[in-house]
Amino acid sequence: MDGLECSEILIKNQSFYARIDAEFFSKKNLFLQERLNASGAYPMKKYGALLDCSAFYPSITDYYSHDRSQIPFLRVNEIQNGLINITDETVFLPEEILVANRKTIAIAYPGDIIIAKGGNTLAKVGLVTDEFPCYATCRDVIILRTDNLKNLNKYYLWAFLHSAYGQGILWRSASQTGQPHLTLPSILEIRIPDITNIQNDIETLYLKSVEKKHQAESLYDSAQQQLLNGLQFALPSVSASSIAEKKLSDSFGLSGRLDAEYYQPKYDELFAVLSKQVRRPLGQLVSRMKSIEPGSEYYGDTGIPFIRVSDVSKTGIDNPSIMIPENIEPNIDRLYPKKDTILFSKDGSVGIAFKITEDMKAVTSSALLHLRVNNTSEILPDYLTLVLNSEIVQLQAERDASGAIIQHWKLSDIEKVVIPILPYDMQFEIAKKVQQSFLLREKANDLIQIAVKAVELAIEDSEEIASKWLEENTRLLEG
Known part of the structure; x- marks a missing residue:
């Protein structure tokens, strides 16, 4: 019993x-x-x-x-x-x-x-x-x-x-x-709950959070534009017909692809622009690790957070709704994402990149690659993440993963992705903006969590205690 x-x-x-x-x-x-x-x-x-x-x-x-x-x-x-x-x-x-x-x-x-x-x-x-x-x-x-x-x-x-x-x-x-x-x-x-005294305070926190989020988005957009300006890159304009004529030796003979989407003119224009830049294949810039796919029979509401592609965006990781058992894999901690690891999606919504800012106790789906920069004196992780999320790489992902019902980006194609490399000082300026953007986004999320915690304290203890806690923590965060 x-x-x-x-x-x-x-x-x-x-x-x-x-x-x-x-x-x-x-x-x-x-x-x-x-x-x-x-x-x-x-x-x-x-x-x-x-x-x-x-x-x-x-x-x-x-x-x-x-x-x-x-x-x-x-x-x-x-x-x-x-x-x-x-x-x-x-x-x-x-x-x-x-x-x-x-x-x-x-x-x-x-x-x-x-x-x-x-x-x-x-x-x-x-x-x-x-x-x-x-x-x-x-x-x-x-x-x-x-x-x-x-x-x-x-x-x-x-x-x-x-x-x-x-x-x-x-x-x-x-x-x-x-x-x-x-x-x-x-x-x-x-x-x-009929809680009245902190309702307006909750609204104030929310509005402050939105303000910081807008500031974060503005900084991120500025970093993206600085990247494209530095590369003298603009999304190629494509003729309405999107017709390309290719010899068999210049198409199937090189790529093994016969689907028409693969040979759209915009891709030729993209690689013509990239050919003028200092560039390296992604596979030469990073080491990669693939995680596991335990299967839905192991999904539960207790254990280790399991991060799927749907939980990841270029701005962050949503709280995973699925947990998996800690004993599902020997030495499972080797699968935990480490600080500065870039999560990069290869299945479903391909080409989403997000850099981890601190060690995580979580396991990712095998559809998310773990990328680690080999030499940070050549390319900075924040800069690389921005490039991976840019039109430059998104177009390459679109080309490689086209022609399938469910998008899948082959590892062999991912390793060949062309990464343009700006001078280090320009990378540093861009990376700094990206970091400031994410810091503002974190503060926006922290303000939301303060609001939520204040509601919980009002229910558990009293509105007076919740109000004091809210005031103190908001001051500490903004100070």
């Missing part, structure tokens, strides 16, 4: 939940319920919350583009560290498609809260930013409208849902059918 957990519940006291599954009444969940009730929590619907989500709609993948003049299409991957983050992997849709599907594709607006409703990403929460005036949403997320909230600051609500208590209550509310998922009625019944 070791490990057996029992909770004795009177049905007459719990009937309003309409749940009888044991997990719902586990000791952990009952403790969560008691804590929220003690803080004077009320159902979300009492505050005037409104929910929306996309229904069934026909396939729209043929309309995906990366044209930022169109409307971004939010999927679960756009929810990163509590915010909606538009990345190079975000797809956009033309307005006419949304008009044609206005009854089935729900639109989110700045200030709305997005909640992932199922699978391993269930309960991921993101606050929609004002980067775009509106956002289309996929079927895997729920929109929590905030315009009509009464006596509830939307930034406080977001911080609560992003906190350990909010995440716990979202998971508790999920239906326990074949695969747990959130429903609109269950979310409306979630009880929000």
Whole structure:
């Protein structure tokens, strides 16, 4: 009977939940319920919350583009560290498609809260930013409208849902059918603690965080532009026809490729530009290590964080939703990413690079290569990471990985990727901007975590203690 957990519940006291599954009444969940009730929590619907989500709609993948003049299409991957983050992997849709599907594709607006409703990403929460005036949403997320909230600051609500208590209550509310998922009625019944004194402070922290994020983006864009200016590189202009004539000896005879996409004129123009630069193949600049792919049967919610391609962007690593057992591999610590390792994706969304700033206790998917610069007096890791994320390498990735249903970049092709090398002093200036950008981004994320922690302290102790902690830690971070 070791490990057996029992909770004795009177049905007459719990009937309003309409749940009888044991997990719902586990000791952990009952403790969560008691804590929220003690803080004077009320159902979300009492505050005037409104929910929306996309229904069934026909396939729209043929309309995906990366044209930022169109409307971004939010999927679960756009929810990163509590915010909606538009990345190079975000797809956009033309307005006419949304008009044609206005009854089935729900639109989110700045200030709305997005909640992932199922699978391993269930309960991921993101606050929609004002980067775009509106956002289309996929079927895997729920929109929590905030315009009509009464006596509830939307930034406080977001911080609560992003906190350990909010995440716990979202998971508790999920239906326990074949695969747990959130429903609109269950979310409306979630009880929000009646905490008032720090709500405006939470909003102030959020706005400071957004300001630092914008500063970080500006610095990163400046570093990218300095790189391209230094290389005298501009994205090649390609004729509308995109027709190229090649002799067999100059095409299949050299590359072994017969797919037309591989020979688009823009690639010839790219390599013509690169031929004028000091350059080296990537394989000569770095050593690489490949991680493991344990298989979904080992996925769980305890153990070592398992980082997949979907968790990585050029600006950071989202908190992995999957854990794997520590004993899955002998000497597993040899797989942990070390400081200055560049994670580089070769499958799925190929060509994403992110440099690790400190040693990590985590394991990455085999789709993420670990690259280590061989000689930092020749090329700096931050500079190389910026180049890998630039149009220069993205075009090479596009060419090599074209012609497949699921993108896969062969290791032999990755080793041949042409890396232009600027003089060391220019590299240093560019790397410094990149580092300053990431430092600002870290501070932005730290401000968010301070806000979330303050909410947790208000629930656990008191608003007075939470307010003091919030003030002290904000001062230390900004000082």
